[in-house]
Amino acid sequence: MPRILFNSIGVICTPHKEQSGTPIQPAFAPGVLGTVSLFEEYVNALVDLDGFERIWLIYHLDRSKLWAPRVIPYRDTVERGLFATRSPARPNPIGMSAVQLLSVNGRTLQVEGVDMLDGTPLLDIKPYVPAFDAHSTSRAGWFDKTLSDATVADDRFR
Amino acid sequence: MPRILFNSIGVICTPHKEQSGTPIQPAFAPGVLGTVSLFEEYVNALVDLDGFERIWLIYHLDRSKLWAPRVIPYRDTVERGLFATRSPARPNPIGMSAVQLLSVNGRTLQVEGVDMLDGTPLLDIKPYVPAFDAHSTSRAGWFDKTLSDATVADDRFR
Numbered sequence: 439m440p441r442i443l444f445n446s447i448g449v450i451c452t453p454h455k456e457q458s459g460t461p462i463q464p465a466f467a468p469g470v471l472g473t474v475s476l477f478e479e480y481v482n483a484l485v486d487l488d489g490f491e492r493i494w495l496i497y498h499l500d501r502s503k504l505w506a507p508r509v510i511p512y513r514d515t516v517e518r519g520l521f522a523t524r525s526p527a528r529p530n531p532i533g534m535s536a537v538q539l540l541s542v543n544g545r546t547l548q549v550e551g552v553d554m555l556d557g558t559p560l561l562d563i564k565p566y567v568p569a570f571d572a573h574s575t576s577r578a579g580w581f582d583k584t585l586s587d588a589t590v591a592d593d594r595f596r
Numbered sequence: 597m598p599r600i601l602f603n604s605i606g607v608i609c610t611p612h613k614e615q616s617g618t619p620i621q622p623a624f625a626p627g628v629l630g631t632v633s634l635f636e637e638y639v640n641a642l643v644d645l646d647g648f649e650r651i652w653l654i655y656h657l658d659r660s661k662l663w664a665p666r667v668i669p670y671r672d673t674v675e676r677g678l679f680a681t682r683s684p685a686r687p688n689p690i691g692m693s694a695v696q697l698l699s700v701n702g703r704t705l706q707v708e709g710v711d712m713l714d715g716t717p718l719l720d721i722k723p724y725v726p727a728f729d730a731h732s733t734s735r736a737g738w739f740d741k742t743l744s745d746a747t748v749a750d751d752r753f754r
Contacts, residue, residue: 442656444688446599461750463728482665485677489737498600507640519643521721530602536639561688563679567736574730579647
């Protein structure tokens with residue numbers, strides 16, 4: 439099993455200090471502002487980003503607990519296979535969120551719709567491109583049928 | 597700069613043996629079939645995935661060259677900031693592709709729309725959920741204005 443080493447490229451600052459109460463997706467965090475601070479050596483790679491309305495933040499879910507093959511996701515009431523959920527309790531705890539980009543100023547991005555914990559280590563930024571990323575009618579398994587309307591996390595994955 | 601260690605959870609097999617000629621996104625790989633083989637210990641986490649039409653494959657771009665702050669992306673003719681592109685030459689070479697899920701059989705997934713090299717190490721699988729991931733009208737900077745219609749890679753990031 440090959441081991442893969444990454445280095446954090448910055449930090450995401452958000453109002454969310456603990457998992458309980460944190461929005462589970464950007465869709466459930468309208469108006470919630472955050473700041474992405476890149477380390478100095480990456481500033482030159484931010485050119486042209488400000489033309490994009492949304493960006494993908496790829497980050498390390500550094501406070502998720504050990505992974506589990508089955509979990510009860512926030513949006514459901516029964517156990518599901520981990521890979522069929524967006525739960526943070528993953529073998530490789532990588533999170534991704536499509537947030538709105540409000541401004542780029544030096545090494546600092548202002549973003550809206552943050553759903554990650556304060557101090558989350560950033561791994562990558564990618565532009566959101568509808569032609570690549572938007573599949574509005576894609577069938578979504580249990581998620582399409584769930585009766586849960588949860589929008590924030592609790593302590594289950596702490 | 598915190599170091600983050602991940603382990604590959606499987607391998608993505610595709611018809612693409614070298615970067616030159618490989619589709620640059622799943623949108624440009626219609627009908628191109630691939631196989632995802634998970635390592636045995638992750639099989640139980642695949643339950644319920646088959647209800648999803650599309651899945652995100654998160655993977656290690658293990659054959660990308662050293663990162664560069666500015667690159668000429670495949671879909672343009674001028675240099676852009678790396679984070680404003682989907683180029684593989686990233687500080688943390690993490691790729692993500694929304695592919696169509698055709699079948700789940702034991703630890704093997706058949707998928708369509710593969711745009712990664714054969715033998716690519718898999719890091720994560722997430723369900724594609726339109727309510728979280730689809731933003732059809734999101735403004736996309738230089739990408740909206742580019743005159744390039746490239747659909748496959750060349751050797752520039754080898």
